[in-house]
């Protein structure tokens with residue numbers, strides 16, 4: 205990682221474990237509201253090995269998105285730590301954390317989160333604009349990714365003119381733009397029909413198997429979860445159990 209803080213040992217995990225891509229340690233998230241304290245997640249700890257494909261499952265409101273957002277440093281925990289490739293991400297200021305997030309993590313969301321006033325190509329280029337990649341390089345890379353994902357004829361289209369599956373493939377291309385080691389996906393197949401959802405999941409499997417990405421995917425689909433290496437079951441903001449999925 206080319207972070208200005210790479211050599212600062214004080215923010216490195218004291219777990220001497222180079223094989224971990226992500227670690228959550230005693231994570232808690234709550235909000236104060238007029239009705240009282242709202243619990244997001246409570247005392248969550250687990251690690252994800254480099255190259256592992258983990259699913260997070262559990263009922264609606266159990267804290268899955270809250271957890272994923274903290275793993276990706278989109279949201280600060282009330283207490284606890286997240287280590288991304290050994291770096292304690294919340295010990296950094298927001299701009300340092302954003303730099304690491306931009307380089308190390310690709311996000312995929314249920315509702316795609318594409319920018320409709322920009323065309324497909326520009327949407328995919330966006331993380332590289334933030335990352336400072338020069339224009340010709342990012343244009344070439346975005347075009348390559350979109351070709352790879354079967355969207356060659358859609359470069360100039362507006363996202364809203366694409367099907368759901370196409371929009372999610374654009375979002376996958378965008379998540380890969382800065383070549384992140386880690387991909388976090390929050391119900392990436394949630395808005396798609398079964399066949400299109402299976403195709404999108406197949407792409408994530410390809411990224412896992414062939415390109416050795418570390419993936420954490422929230423899903424309500426038990427079949428897809430069973431096809432990941434490990435499922436973490438969340439209930440009422442806590443880890444209920446973890447299941448290793450043999451033959452995934």
Ligand SMILES: Nc1ncnc2c1ncn2[C@@H]1O[C@H](COP(=O)(O)OP(=O)(O)OP(=O)(O)O)[C@@H](O)[C@H]1O
Pocket residue numbers: 235242243244262263264265266267268269270271
């Ligand atoms: N910004 C917020 N302010 C207050 N409460 C919140 C906030 N975000 C989430 N919550 C609450 O935290 C709990 C967990 O929400 P979360 O979105 O993580 O659930 P989820 O497991 O992702 O659910 P779903 O499967 O429906 O997406 C819920 O009770 C939710 O209302």
Ligand SMILES: [Mg+2]
Pocket residue numbers: 268269270390
């Ligand atoms: Mg959610």
